[in-house]
Amino acid sequence: MFEVHLSEKARSLKPSSTLAVTARALELQRQGVNVVSMAAGEPDFDTPDHVKEAAIAAIRAGRTKYTPVQGVPELRQAIADKFARENGLSYTADQVTVSTGGKQALFNAFFALLDPGDEVIIPAPYWVSYPEMVAFAGGVPVPVDTRPEDGYDLDVDAVRAALTPRTKAIVINSPANPTGAVYPEATLRAIADLAVERGLVIVTDEMYEHIIYDAEHVSIATFAPEHTLTINGASKAYAMTGWRIGYSAGPLPLIRAMNAIQGQSTSNANSVAQWATVAALQDSPESRAFIERGRGLFRERRDRIVAGLNELGLPTPLPQGAFYVMADTTSINPDELEAARVILDDARVAVVPGTDFRAPGRVRLSYATSLEKIEEALARIGKLTGVGV
Ligand SMILES: Cc1ncc(COP(=O)(O)O)c(C=O)c1O
Structure with missing residues (x-):
């Protein structure tokens, strides 16, 4: 056979x-x-009702065709506005791209960044997909362990010790899956300084930014905007896991490369889900x-x-x-x-x-x-x- x-x-x-x-x-x-x-x-x-209603209205309005690869302009603007309002980050709509979940955003990012053998620092315990994605894109995942007795905070000296001439990027995930760790601002600042000093790219996954308790969410891109790709999505914040909307913002050449990769794989994220996400991300009492x-x-x-x-x-x-x-x-x-x-x-x-x-x-x-x-x-x-x- x-x-x-x-x-x-x-x-x-x-x-x-x-x-x-x-x-x-x-x-x-x-x-x-x-x-x-x-x-x-x-x-x-x-998923909240006002988001579902926006999707239903989009279907009725015939918004059911291909969209631009990077997402409809209305959604990219809503994302840029959200970054400005909630995270103090200043991105143009061109610096924003929409993907099929945060997962695809991360995939696109690693494929856009990594040549064979390029190393990516990943604080551990880590979300299971980071090392797999890095390796799939030809890179080498380099774990840096964190400890429960430190609240799983990242030791910047341990990161520094793990750097080699092949280190290309570092993944930051705060609040983190699986540890629930939220890095203090001082840690984020120190990592950002290190990225600037050593010419590294920071890939920050901020999927859980709104699920945070006795801490404030800080976006690391505020400290090193030119070095940072910020990834987020609708899944966790708005109970929209099945809608599959993730988004990224960062330096234009990187966003363009991610668009090119997505253009040859899935094209655009689901059109109806994009319109639903406009309703989720716009500032509203709901x-x-x-x-x-x-x-x-x-x-x-x-x-x-x-x-x-x-x-x-x-x-x-x-x-x-x-x-x-x-x-x-x-x-x-x-x-x-x-x-x-x-x-x-x-x-x-x-x-x-x-x-x-x-x-x-x-x-x-x-x-x-x-x-x-x-x-x-x-x-x-x-x-x-x-x-x-
Ligand atoms: C840390 C982290 N990043 C990204 C994702 C992917 O989310 P999605 O592809 O639904 O946007 C998950 C989902 O479990 C996650 O835990």
């Missing part, structure tokens, strides 16, 4: 472990097993109230899950942003893959092992789920650890 020989690139790409755990939990649920999933990477509430409400819900859940996991004997630092916690599960099993398997098979709670995040001995739990589900998950895990809450 003929067997398709897959490319080296395809064979070396690791499937996303987060999606794999979510899929396994869904499969168990389909088989009738009652699983509480703490694996999700998306808000559990619905959009502001939605973000405030989400932040309040996530804060309540964060406080409960962190307290609960610590009571169960699973040390868990209090994160300042995003909707994930990293629990130390070495008391269940020193190997986090085994711990995650036991938590799923015996407690029927889906969590993501830290392995692919470079977080040994820990698992990631998402609290983008109801308080009732959080209580249920804690009760189930409590039976495993024998502590109970």
Whole structure:
């Protein structure tokens, strides 16, 4: 029988472990097993009504054709205005490009930046896709570890020590997935200074900027605008994961190269979703109230899950942003893959092992789920650890 020989690139790409755990939990649920999933990477509430209405109006108005590769001008202007209003960043609409999710924006960026062997500094624990994307684009991911006892803050001296003549870029993700870390302004300033000194590009992923608690979001581009590509999107802020809208802003030559790459792959992001995102990003009482409400819900859940996991004997630092916690599960099993398997098979709670995040001995739990589900998950895990809450 003929067997398709897959490319080296395809064979070396690791499937996303987060999606794999979510899929396994869904499969168990389909088989009738009652699983509480703490694996999700998306808000559990619905897209706001005014955004849905804008999409419906766009469909009715026939805005259903190809758009410019970089996005409709109205959306790029709304994004430039958002950057000015919320982040103190000054971009023209030409310096903005719209993609199919933040994921595609990052993909385009790494393909536009990296030659074979170019190194990219990635603070760890990291979102699983960064090293995979860098490697897929021909680059070399260089992790720089951060520690829970430092609130996962990035040590600029450790970054400096990891630089080589091949270092091209550094990824910043604050608030971070999976750690929830929010870097202090001093760290961001020091990284920006280093990028200027050493001629590096900063790729900053600010997807979780609005899901932040006792800290202020600061965009690193304010300190080194010429060195920075700022990436953001509608997915997490406006509960729009399925609409697939991400966007980037930065130096014009880089944005043009990203447009050229996108023009030969997906062309434009979905036209209807672009019009929906105009409504989400324009300053309105509805959009502001939605973000405030989400932040309040996530804060309540964060406080409960962190307290609960610590009571169960699973040390868990209090994160300042995003909707994930990293629990130390070495008391269940020193190997986090085994711990995650036991938590799923015996407690029927889906969590993501830290392995692919470079977080040994820990698992990631998402609290983008109801308080009732959080209580249920804690009760189930409590039976495993024998502590109970
Ligand atoms: C840190 C981070 N960046 C980017 C993304 C991609 O988001 P999207 O492609 O939905 O915009 C995610 C999604 O989980 C994420 O956690």
